[in-house]
Amino acid sequence: MIRDKVIEASENLSRFKLMAVGAKCANFPKDTIRDHDSTFPQVVSAIWMWYGEKLRHDLDFLTQQATKEQKQTLTTFHTTLSVQRHDGQHADYKRADEALQWRAGVPSKGREPSDTELIEALLTELETALITAINIAAAVCKDMAKSSRWAQRNAETPESQVAAVLSTIGIAHIPQGQRDFIVRTLAGNPRYRRAKSSSQEQQIAAMVAIGPLLTPLRVPYTQVLEDFNLLGDPRSLSLLCAAHSIEAVGIELSPDQQYPVLKDVWERISS
Template sequence: MMLARIVAAFEDLSRSKRMAVGTGCSAFPQSTLISRSISFSDAVTAIWTWYHEELRHDLDFLTPRGDYQQRLTLKEFKRLLDDQRHLNQHANFDRASEAQAWQAAIVSNEVEPSDAALVDALLNELHSALNTAAEIARKASRSTTEASAWRTHNARTPESEMRAVLADIGRVNLQQRRVDTIVRRFEGHPKLRSAKTAQDRARIAAVVAMEMNLDPLTLPYDEILDEFGLIGDPLGFSLLLVAHGVEAAGNTGNHLIPVLRNAWQRISPDST
């Protein structure tokens, strides 16, 4: 049975994480998916929620460590899952035709694939993705260097990254619901996947923390705050807004600080 094979692949992945990190992966939603009467929409929701919210942090670590084919397998499954999720929510999204084409290609005795056929097809794709992740995880768990890197990554969650930035710019009294929303935006930021270092991630987190649609600054946000003595100060938020304006005017990199200092002296509360 496919579900049993999926559980076995998941347990393999979780076992490797436990060997490297000391704790396994978040539980797979087997009880939800075991019912043969589950609708395709409900199956997509259950898998998407677990894969994106519970497994994503580990996948962010594992995916770049795979070979080309392994990375492609994980990337294609993520896209497939996202497509089906978005199609369930709004049929006019930009990849609706691709999502519908995948469904139409499912072999079925009916004119249109049944929910059961679609669920089976999705589970088959999930099995392939989990098998791939488990292969990468086994290799990582057997390397002292990679296991150490996994432990470091495991301790650095998206929420802890965002809370550090929020504290730096003085936004420390936000309600948990607001923080959760900001964390989800951080996790979904299109540039996060290409971030190669903790500093790259921090630059993106700084933009998300400001809750504006901006590109990351060309200098680390914490260096800018430190330069002006505003780490942990609510004025840090205002300073970064001005910094974005300065960069938008073409003053990037090493040119940012001198121009920003001049601008800040003119508008900061301490200068009045």
């Protein structure tokens, strides 16, 4: 059955990423795909959020390593998925005719394809794209230089940076919806897009996780938490909020001058 084949392919791709990077792919939306009551637009939306958004950094990297034919396969499916997704989201979508043509071309037992037939057609094309990505990933796993580049690329994504920050400040357990909101906020942050180094990106990621309207601390968050022995401690969020407040009101103070104030404030909060 095509649904099971797609799920298996998604798991195989995740295993290859784990081998190369040390981390798995984002979870595939199994429940939506397996639910036979799901409509075509619902399935399109679920797959887009996974393939088009959560997997985009991995796919961008793998596409760069692909042959011409492999790139064409990945590009074709991404275009098909994107057109169907935007056609369902926007009434005045400029490529609506292209979306309609794809649906009209799906084999059907009736006058027009049913949701089930459309879903199975989309999943069939998704399986082809995933198998292509798996073949590329398998080749990358055999090349240490390419595996290292994939790992570096993965560490620099907003998703990975947010995950690292949440773990550092002891709130890695937050709901997925809240985590996704932080990732989207970070990706759209002008400071983040202008960052010139990974350390700057990490500072901004920590700032966004604590409060998107804040200004990044002048001292690395990890240094503050190490100095107070609070790495991975849920109380670190309160400490960092206090640090932001002190820096905001004591702009002319150097970090060394702010530390005694932060220490005194933290002792009062802790007691």
